[in-house]
Amino acid sequence: GEALAVSARVAPLGSRLVLLLVEDLTEARRIEAVRRDFVANVSHELKTPVGALSLLSEAVMDASDDPEAVQRFAGRMQIEATRLTNLVQELIDLSRVQNDDPLEDAEPVRVDELVAEAVDRCRHQAGAKQITMAAGGTADLAVWGNRGQLAAALGNLVENAVNYSPARTRVGIAARRVTAPGGDMIELAVTDQGIGISEKDKERVFERFYRVDPARSRATGGTGLGLAIVKHVVASHGGEVTVWSAEGQGSTFTLRLPEAGAARDRASQHPDPD
Numbered sequence: 001g002e003a004l005a006v007s008a009r010v011a012p013l014g015s016r017l018v019l020l021l022v023e024d025l026t027e028a029r030r031i032e033a034v035r036r037d038f039v040a041n042v043s044h045e046l047k048t049p050v051g052a053l054s055l056l057s058e059a060v061m062d063a064s065d066d067p068e069a070v071q072r073f074a075g076r077m078q079i080e081a082t083r084l085t086n087l088v089q090e091l092i093d094l095s096r097v098q099n100d101d102p103l104e105d106a107e108p109v110r111v112d113e114l115v116a117e118a119v120d121r122c123r124h125q126a127g128a129k130q131i132t133m134a135a136g137g138t139a140d141l142a143v144w145g146n147r148g149q150l151a152a153a154l155g156n157l158v159e160n161a162v163n164y165s166p167a168r169t170r171v172g173i174a175a176r177r178v179t180a181p182g183g184d185m186i187e188l189a190v191t192d193q194g195i196g197i198s199e200k201d202k203e204r205v206f207e208r209f210y211r212v213d214p215a216r217s218r219a220t221g222g223t224g225l226g227l228a229i230v231k232h233v234v235a236s237h238g239g240e241v242t243v244w245s246a247e248g249q250g251s252t253f254t255l256r257l258p259e260a261g262a263a264r265d266r267a268s269q270h271p272d273p274d
């Protein structure tokens with residue numbers, strides 16, 4: 001009688017264990033597939049500019065008696081070299097935001113400084129397209145986190161807003177404090193009047209190397225890694241990023257990040273033992 005009772009108690013536990021194990025294996029397989037895809041994507045993305053550079057250098061050699069052609073090819077080599085540099089830099093940035101704990105050197109970061117830095121980064125491109133940039137509501141707000149990573153996240157959103165907008169449009173950056181159960185958050189919304197993103201692409205644009213239009217992304221120097229970096233940065237800061245968009249009308253990307261004071265208050269409620 002007792003043996004039966006024991007096995008009856010063990011059996012459901014056993015099957016649950018097996019189920020957990022199977023789930024674990026499926027998850028491990030999924031992670032492995034994502035990793036393999038990533039390596040394949042990186043290889044492909046590296047091959048494109050390297051292949052172009054190789055062809056262009058051959059063209060330069062063949063055209064050595066035509067200085068004008070040499071100039072033209074050299075110009076294109078420079079574009080490919082820049083593309084390669086951007087890609088390598090973004091890969092380094094991505095690996096950093098995936099592996100480093102950003103809160104190790106967290107500090108209050110003023111929102112007006114973040115916005116000024118992001119706007120500055122795009123000033124040249126925006127000027128060339130006569131895009132007006134306007135920021136509002138940033139005074140006296142601060143978020144809690146890693147300055148460099150937060151600047152990279154907001155910079156990427158503003159850069160995209162400029163890149164995916166036609167000439168003579170407006171890019172707006174609006175900040176505000178919102179109350180949340182776990183403590184106040186700061187919302188930073190970047191709005192453009194650009195090409196927009198379809199419903200089906202909206203979920204996928206945060207994936208590494210996902211682009212709605214690869215040719216257009218390449219033409220603007222895009223790597224397809226920007227929004228993946230943004231997503232990692234906000235996640236590790238305890239925030240989130242959302243997107244609203246209407247095709248042909250524009251997009252709004254919204255960052256929600258812990259407010260500096262609220263984050264500090266939370267920390268002081270659980271003081272370090274030493």
Ligand code: ADP
Binds near residue numbers: 160197251
């Ligand atoms: P990329 O380097 O190609 O800009 P991102 O990861 O920053 O890579 O963005 C992924 C894709 O999402 C872009 O290729 C583009 O198709 C789309 N996208 C991003 N931001 C915007 C925007 N503001 N308006 C329209 N499309 C956008």
